[in-house]
Structures are given as structure tokens and as C-alpha cells.
Amino acid sequence: MPGWLWLAALAGGVAAALLLYWLLVLTEGAYLGPGTVTALYNRAARRYDAIKQFDDDDEAYFLGRPIARFLAGQTSPAHSPPWLLDVATGTGRLPLAVLRSSAGGCRIVALDRSAAMLAQAQQKLAAQGWPDVVLLAHDASRLPFADSRFAVVACLEALEFMPAPAAALIELLRVVQPGGLLVTTNRIGRDAALLPGRVFSRARLAELLRSHGAASVEIMPWQLDYDLVFAVRQDQGAPSETASWTDLLRCPLCRAAPELASGPDLAVVCPRCCWRLELTQGLWQAERLRKSLQPASS
Ligand SMILES: C[S@@+](CC[C@H](N)C(=O)[O-])C[C@H]1O[C@@H](n2cnc3c(N)ncnc32)[C@H](O)[C@@H]1O
Ligand SMILES: [Zn+2]
Structure with a gap:
């Protein structure tokens, strides 16, 4: 391979590494969407307080x-x-x-x-x-x-x-x-x-x-x-x-006031659409987000 091609490949590699560093470290996934930011914070959660001091x-x-x-x-x-x-x-x-x-x-x-x-x-x-x-x-x-x-x-x-x-x-x-x-x-x-x-x-x-x-x-x-x-x-x-805090709630999709749902777990549901919040291990979570919100370590 000619020398100039090696140089171009090296420059491309350095640029890609810098871009990744900016995207993942310096800006903590901010330009890669909320899912990436959440995944990075899920990973860092146990270390967060020690880092921030x-x-x-x-x-x-x-x-x-x-x-x-x-x-x-x-x-x-x-x-x-x-x-x-x-x-x-x-x-x-x-x-x-x-x-x-x-x-x-x-x-x-x-x-x-x-x-x-x-x-x-x-x-x-x-x-x-x-x-x-x-x-x-x-x-x-x-x-x-x-x-x-x-x-x-x-x-x-x-x-x-x-x-x-x-x-x-x-x-x-x-x-x-x-x-x-x-x-x-x-x-x-x-x-x-x-x-x-x-x-x-x-x-x-x-x-x-x-x-x-x-x-x-x-x-x-x-x-x-x-x-x-x-x-x-x-x-x-x-x-x-x-x-009560549930009186503060409105469905973020259609703005209806949610109602308490009957069932084994404490939950509120929107009477008009599919939105639902459920209380699991002391944490209220939206049904549709739950999968993507799971801590990486659990
Ligand atoms: C630098 S920490 C700040 C945490 C806290 N406010 C503090 O000052 O220590 C950023 C927090 O924003 C949260 N976050 C980032 N994007 C979010 C979003 N779109 N919705 C809700 N929380 C988000 C992250 O999960 C993380 O916990
Ligand atoms: Zn709704």
C-alpha cells in the first residue's frame, strides 16, 4: 500500500476515535438520543456520587x-x-x-x-x-x-x-x-x-x-x-x-386524567389510550418504557 494511503487511513482512524470520544465520553451520548444517555447513566449509576463528590x-x-x-x-x-x-x-x-x-x-x-x-x-x-x-x-x-x-x-x-x-x-x-x-x-x-x-x-x-x-x-x-x-x-x-401525587398526573399522550387500576400491582391507567404507570419495587414506571429503562446491571 502506498505511503499516502497509510497516512489517510491513520488520519481516518484518529478522526473516528475522536468522534467516538466526543459522542460517548465528552457529551455522554447527548447526540445519540435519550436511549443512549439512559444506557450510559444506567452503567454509571453506582459510581455517580463518587465521581461528583x-x-x-x-x-x-x-x-x-x-x-x-x-x-x-x-x-x-x-x-x-x-x-x-x-x-x-x-x-x-x-x-x-x-x-x-x-x-x-x-x-x-x-x-x-x-x-x-x-x-x-x-x-x-x-x-x-x-x-x-x-x-x-x-x-x-x-x-x-x-x-x-x-x-x-x-x-x-x-x-x-x-x-x-x-x-x-x-x-x-x-x-x-x-x-x-x-x-x-x-x-x-x-x-x-x-x-x-x-x-x-x-x-x-x-x-x-x-x-x-x-x-x-x-x-x-x-x-x-x-x-x-x-x-x-x-x-x-x-x-x-x-x-395525592396521582392527582397531579395527566397522560402524556392524550392529556386525560389517569385512573387507579385494579389488579395485584398498584397502577394508574389512561382511560382513553394505552398509557399506564405501574409501581414496581418502589419505582413508578411507564409500561411502554420499562424494557428500555431497565438498569444494565440488573
Ligand atoms: C448529570 S446527571 C444530573 C443528575 C442530578 N440532577 C444531579 O444534579 O446530580 C443527568 C441526569 O439526567 C438524566 N436524563 C438525561 N436525559 C433525560 C431525559 N430525557 N429524561 C429524563 N432524565 C434524563 C440522566 O439519566 C441523569 O440521571
Ligand atoms: Zn392517554
């Missing part, structure tokens, strides 16, 4: 205490505790930070596409005395909830993994109640350059949030690679009272 004091300062203060302002003795939704909860970082700071002043639904990440969250929450957090294996792009139901909606370090981050952000705002709080993050710095189409400029992010119902938006530097975003939704009308 969260500091409890920092978590309380930036997340737990500000959110607990906000929730305290939303709580009234005449009403049941407000609802918090953490989307892409991972191993339960935000629920744990808020519960440690608020001493149970809210009810929490924690959603993630990775069942293995949720299994880690489940263990930690139970071990620290909060077994009542509702854990839901579901995709974030179409949340199975009615409009305007949550006093706080959070989504940390995850928008960049979604195929359409702006649409995902609008979907998060949809379920925030009037006067409620959205807490999210936006990649910045060197990492942002590796994620074209998945990050926002600060101006674009503020404009997007305002044009979809946020009355006030605060974007602050947080970590080397993330801004932290607090946005309060315009206060129009009173939030509705919800007794």
Missing part, C-alpha cells in the same frame, strides 16, 4: 436553603405541603438537599429516565429517613403532569442531554404553578463549546423564560461549568390543592 455544605447553601425558604413562603397551615418536582433527579441530589434544609416541608416527585440512577436515589432517601419521595422513571420531554401543579420544579445538569433543550425548558415551566419557582442549570465555559445546540447564552435563556411565563429570572455563576438559574412564574390565579 457533592459537598453537603455547598448543596445546602446553593440549593437546599434557598429552595426551602421559597417553599416556606408557599406553605400555609390551611393547606397540605406544596409539591416539588425534580426532573432528571439522578441519584436524588436535589431532593436530599431540600429535605435536609426543609425538614419535610414539601412533598416530592423525583423523575429520571434511568432506573438505575433512581435506584441509587431510592436507597439514599430511605437510608436518610425520607422513603416517601415518589420516584418516577420517565422521559423529561413530555412530563406526565397537569399544568401548573408544582410549587418548585428543578432540573439540574440535564437540559443539555435532551434533544430539544428549549422545548424541555418550556415543558418544565408548564408544570410550575403560578408564583412557583423553576430552578435549572445551563452549561458554560469550555464544556459549553462541546455541546452545540444544547446550551443557551444568558440573554437567550432569560428571554426564553420570560416569554414563557417567568416574571423574574436570576442567572448566577455556580460551578466552573454551570450557571444556576432561578425563575419565578407569573402569579396569575391560585394554585390548586392536591391530595
Whole structure:
């Protein structure tokens, strides 16, 4: 083989290796679709906390205490505790930070596409005395909830993994109640350059949030690679009272209110279409997603 062909083959190999490194390592499958992201997080779930090394004091300062203060302002003795939704909860970082700071002043639904990440969250929450957090294996792009139901909606370090981050952000705002709080993050710095189409400029992010119902938006530097975003939704009308977490649910396919199903397992079903959520080993999972959501290690 001529020398130039060897060189071309070598250059092609290096380019392919770099492309794979970017697709699988640097961007964690973000451009290969939610199924790949979920598979990678299922594999990494047991190592996630060791990699991230969260500091409890920092978590309380930036997340737990500000959110607990906000929730305290939303709580009234005449009403049941407000609802918090953490989307892409991972191993339960935000629920744990808020519960440690608020001493149970809210009810929490924690959603993630990775069942293995949720299994880690489940263990930690139970071990620290909060077994009542509702854990839901579901995709974030179409949340199975009615409009305007949550006093706080959070989504940390995850928008960049979604195929359409702006649409995902609008979907998060949809379920925030009037006067409620959205807490999210936006990649910045060197990492942002590796994620074209998945990050926002600060101006674009503020404009997007305002044009979809946020009355006030605060974007602050947080970590080397993330801004932290607090946005309060315009206060129009009173939030509705919800007794049980299943009252929050709406079918993500047709928007009907699901009903409790009879049978050996606890389940809710859409009366109009095929959508169904079932409780298995403490984890709510959509029937159609269950196969693709199984942890790789189980
Ligand atoms: C970097 S982790 C962040 C976890 C947690 N919020 C934290 O700050 O530690 C990203 C999480 O997003 C989840 N995720 C990615 N894409 C998702 C999607 N489309 N729907 C739901 N969860 C998703 C992953 O499974 C993973 O748990
Ligand atoms: Zn339906």
C-alpha cells in the first residue's frame, strides 16, 4: 500500500476515535438520543456520587436553603405541603438537599429516565429517613403532569442531554404553578463549546423564560461549568390543592386524567389510550418504557 494511503487511513482512524470520544465520553451520548444517555447513566449509576463528590455544605447553601425558604413562603397551615418536582433527579441530589434544609416541608416527585440512577436515589432517601419521595422513571420531554401543579420544579445538569433543550425548558415551566419557582442549570465555559445546540447564552435563556411565563429570572455563576438559574412564574390565579401525587398526573399522550387500576400491582391507567404507570419495587414506571429503562446491571 502506498505511503499516502497509510497516512489517510491513520488520519481516518484518529478522526473516528475522536468522534467516538466526543459522542460517548465528552457529551455522554447527548447526540445519540435519550436511549443512549439512559444506557450510559444506567452503567454509571453506582459510581455517580463518587465521581461528583457533592459537598453537603455547598448543596445546602446553593440549593437546599434557598429552595426551602421559597417553599416556606408557599406553605400555609390551611393547606397540605406544596409539591416539588425534580426532573432528571439522578441519584436524588436535589431532593436530599431540600429535605435536609426543609425538614419535610414539601412533598416530592423525583423523575429520571434511568432506573438505575433512581435506584441509587431510592436507597439514599430511605437510608436518610425520607422513603416517601415518589420516584418516577420517565422521559423529561413530555412530563406526565397537569399544568401548573408544582410549587418548585428543578432540573439540574440535564437540559443539555435532551434533544430539544428549549422545548424541555418550556415543558418544565408548564408544570410550575403560578408564583412557583423553576430552578435549572445551563452549561458554560469550555464544556459549553462541546455541546452545540444544547446550551443557551444568558440573554437567550432569560428571554426564553420570560416569554414563557417567568416574571423574574436570576442567572448566577455556580460551578466552573454551570450557571444556576432561578425563575419565578407569573402569579396569575391560585394554585390548586392536591391530595395525592396521582392527582397531579395527566397522560402524556392524550392529556386525560389517569385512573387507579385494579389488579395485584398498584397502577394508574389512561382511560382513553394505552398509557399506564405501574409501581414496581418502589419505582413508578411507564409500561411502554420499562424494557428500555431497565438498569444494565440488573
Ligand atoms: C448529570 S446527571 C444530573 C443528575 C442530578 N440532577 C444531579 O444534579 O446530580 C443527568 C441526569 O439526567 C438524566 N436524563 C438525561 N436525559 C433525560 C431525559 N430525557 N429524561 C429524563 N432524565 C434524563 C440522566 O439519566 C441523569 O440521571
Ligand atoms: Zn392517554
